[in-house]
Amino acid sequence: MTFRAMLFAAAVTMAATLSGASRADWQPSGPITIIVPFGAGGSTDIFGRVFATEMQKQTGWTVLVENRPGAGGLIGQIAVANAKPDGQTLGLSSTSMFAVEPFMPDASGELQPDSVDFMGTLSVIPYAIVAGSKAPFDDLKGLAEYSKAKGPAKFSSTSAQLTLAMEQLAKEIGIKFVAAQTSGSGESLQLVAGRHADFTISGGVHVPFVLDGRMKVLAHFMDERGSYAANAKTVDEQGAVLPLRNYFLFNAPKGLPADVKATLAKAIDNAVNSDAVRKYGESIFVTARNLGPEGSTKDVMEQAAVWKARLGK
Template sequence: MKILSTRFSARALASAALALCAFAATAQPFPSRPVTLVVPFAPGASADGIARIVGRELSTALGQPVVVDNKPGGGGATGLIGVAKSAPDGYTIGMGATGAIVVNPNLPDAAPLKPQEQLAPVAKVADIPLVLVAGAKTGLRDLRGFIEKARATPEGTSYGTTGQYTAQHLAGELLASMAKLKLVAVPYRGSGPAVTDLLGGQLPVAVVDLTSAYPHIKSGALVALGVTSATRSAVAPEIPTIAEGGVPGYSATAWMGLFAPVKAPPEAIEKLAGAIQAVVAKPEVQSQIVGLAAEPRYLGPAGFKSFIHAESDKWAGVIASIPAPQK
């Protein structure tokens, strides 16, 4: 009996020691070790560049290393699925963008990611300016002229996009709906090829990212009809918004933000959000983000969550109105 009692006491002491160690680990203030930032895009892309700027500065703000881990695939969903399945302790976060968060979940063949159920919004970081642009050979000079010409073309006006259900495509479909136009989407593999056909006269207009079009807009080879955001772009403040140009209330924004697993501790999310807010407020960080043709645009956890709900509802309605692609 004495031997059993001794063994039991030893086991009890060992268990108590482990429990104390676990308690000590959880009692440490967040963060007490490195944070992993999953970027679901390939290295070298503008989204990757923004994530690395934020990650570097966030490391300084948190006092712990922030390790960027690129996991591209699935239109930005693959890496976020990994984030959703990670330990909900705040030490794994991910960069999410418009497509994976509010567009893809509304598609019939959606990836197995349910952002509003599996991910906790931490902070919105940046907006990605898009622009409706016309080739100089079209003779178009502003949005009103384009709308008049499109309404006088009953068979429909072609416009270039960066692919089916991308932010560029949906921005065009929203314009068609709000301005009561018949627009025919022509998918390209990115903004670059669409801009090439605009310059060559094979395509009248396109919705592309401002980065690809802006040099040609400045040279006069392309004509900017309007940016798709609700406010003018800091990258090109001389270009009016589509809402200003004649479609009141129009807004179609591409954006990026940070997410944690849905059950991450609220105190960890608040700590991350506060650090990100301080980072995005830095003038040198803002200039670096603008240098990548994006715009710093912070929203905290609650505001970002409401924004995502509204965006998802908006794009669900637009997607439902688009005829299914021909197979």
């Protein structure tokens, strides 16, 4: 190789190195705010704060969690979609916010499956249908019989999407219920514990209540049984079809610059796979799992197609 060729090769290598460094070295100009569109004390809020603490520890960035509940999560999620795509704002909600909400009969149309950039997942949401330990029913069949004998059961719902999913399930099992929406799992569990509601669907906060005997699982609202209540059957095992597979879902305003998106995606993946996040996941009997931008986008779009067809939109 001639001296001139060597210089040219070195210049190309240096340019590539600097280009790679510039992509990897993107830094936020201020705090990163993770908007959780549900109330404080719920499953998404608690897991989100564990994640934010670890992300801040690993990156040195200031990472804040802001609760913006309302309209079953729609208010906070629309705020994420409308934020500036500069990497300073992230959302942490659920698959159903994008796979179900846009196709509901009274949907405003402000949120669509492609309204945001999907950045990855935290884990499958360990949903379960739960009731107080002294409730006079132990499974979905018992809940159906109770609702027929005593009148519609009172369902404390955390979102319109879960209410709709419960309606789909109720048709198959024969459950009669009336729903009242709350700001999150924390509030719903309090209503059930205080016997102001008969049952709720919780995404993980219920686990300590089940372990200490205050509540019981009527059905695991996911693909497999949670080991904390292994005797309770899944929805499928009780003769119905699981209407929704939900993940804790990271998203960002659409149109993030490529370098910003790549840096955030890497930071999210590192934090999800940290010991602290995995340990908390284990405490609510789920495995932290990041599908990444491509995988989470694929999952949302597949489930959105199912719900669009199911609801005739």
